[in-house]
Amino acid sequence: DAGVIQSPRHEVTEMGQEVTLRCKPISGHNSLFWYRQTMMRGLELLIYFNNNVPIDDSGMPEDRFSAKMPNASFSTLKIQPSEPRDSAVYFCASSFHSLAGPTTYEQYFGPGTRLTVT
Amino acid sequence: RKEVEQDPGPFNVPEGATVAFNCTYSNSASQSFFWYRQDCRKEPKLLMSVYSSGNEDGRFTAQLNRASQYISLLIRDSKLSDSATYLCVAPLRGGGNKLTFGTGTQLKVEL
Numbered sequence: 001d002a003g004v005i006q007s008p009r010h011e012v013t014e015m016g017q018e019v020t021l022r023c024k025p026i027s028g029h030n031s032l033f034w035y036r037q038t039m040m041r042g043l044e045l046l047i048y049f050n051n052n053v054p055i056d057d058s059g060m061p062e063d064r065f066s067a068k069m070p071n072a073s074f075s076t077l078k079i080q081p082s083e084p085r086d087s088a089v090y091f092c093a094s095s096f097h098s099l100a101g102p103t104t105y106e107q108y109f110g111p112g113t114r115l116t117v118t
Numbered sequence: 119r120k121e122v123e124q125d126p127g128p129f130n131v132p133e134g135a136t137v138a139f140n141c142t143y144s145n146s147a148s149q150s151f152f153w154y155r156q157d158c159r160k161e162p163k164l165l166m167s168v169y170s171s172g173n174e175d176g177r178f179t180a181q182l183n184r185a186s187q188y189i190s191l192l193i194r195d196s197k198l199s200d201s202a203t204y205l206c207v208a209p210l211r212g213g214g215n216k217l218t219f220g221t222g223t224q225l226k227v228e229l
Contacts, residue, residue, distance in 0.1 A: 031215055043162070043205070043219045055214065091161055097215040105150050105215055109161035 002026070004110035006092050012116045018080040021113045024073055025094030033107060034067055034077050035091040043091075049075065050097060082117045089114050121145060121218040124206050128224040135196050139223045141206030142188045151189050152207040153180055156222065162205055166191070196227045 005024040013019055025032045033048040047057040049069045057067070064083070069075040079086055093107040124141045131137045143151070150169050154162040166173050168189055172181040179192040193200055206220035 033216075042221045045216060048216060050215070056216065095215065105209055105217060106152060106164055106167055107217060108164065112161050114159075 004092055004094055004108055006090075006110035006113055008113060009111060010114045010116075012118065013082055014118055015083055016081045017117075018078065019082045019086075019115060019117075021077040021090050021092075021115070023075045023077070023092030023110060025075070025092070026108055027073070029094035029096050029108075030072070031095045031097040031107075032069060032075050033093040033095075034075070035093065035109075036088045037091060037112075038088045046077070079115075082115075084117045087115055087117050120220075121211060122206050122208050122220040124220040124223050126221060126223060128226050130226045130228060131196055133196060133198060133227055133229055135227075136192065136194045137196055137225065138190055138192045139204055139206075139225075140188055140190050141220055141223075142186075143206075143208045144187070145208065145211040146184075146187060147211070148208045150209060151180075151182060152217070153178075153189075153191050154205040154207055154219070156203045156205060158202075162219075165204070193225075196225075198227050198229070201225055201227045 007022045030051050034046040035043050037043045046059045047067045052069045067077045089112045091109050091112045093109045095107045121144050152167050153165045155165045156162045166180045168180045168182050177194045181190045203222040203224045205222045207217050210216040210218045
């Protein structure tokens with residue numbers, strides 16, 4: 001079975017440019033998470049969705065960041081305009097979350113997008 | 119206080135050694151915990167889930183001590199390929215299905 005798919009794997013862009021990161025979660029999973037990882041701050045949750053609805057975006061650094069999930073199999077994280085301090089690895093993860101029964105919290109990560117903003 | 123705290127290491131051990139990592143958590147209501155493994159420049163990968171007192175999978179054993187609010191990961195007969203960063207993970211307090219990740223413990227297994 002395919003795991004979480006992310007694209008692009010690497011992105012190098014100039015300050016001020018728009019960057020769009022893409023994610024396809026594992027089929028059947030109903031929760032999707034966007035994380036950012038840096039050496040200084042570790043792994044930070046940016047935003048997560050349940051059933052395509054954004055539940056918590058408190059981790060989004062500022063208005064330059066936005067995320068969408070138009071359907072159960074696709075999500076985007078957009079940075080506009082990008083800045084050098086946005087350079088990091090951005091991971092997408094998915095899991096199955098049930099309100100009706102036992103909740104499985106395990107999250108499965110995609111390979112990440114390594115973003116460099118010059 | 120951080121929700122999950124780990125010793126960052128690094129732990130340098132010879133091949134074949136037994137090594138243990140501890141992790142403390144602050145949310146006493148947490149019911150499930152996880153250990154993830156992350157190799158350099160790779161994504162975190164789920165290693166073990168801990169829902170009760172512990173879990174064992176081959177050379178890996180995870181134990182949960184609810185009274186003291188810590189979980190441990192024991193690796194027996196360590197291999198060179200075990201070299202990685204091990205992340206302790208717990209549900210975020212009041213966070214629905216959000217997880218909080220420790221900063222990781224680095225393990226280096228040497229010849």
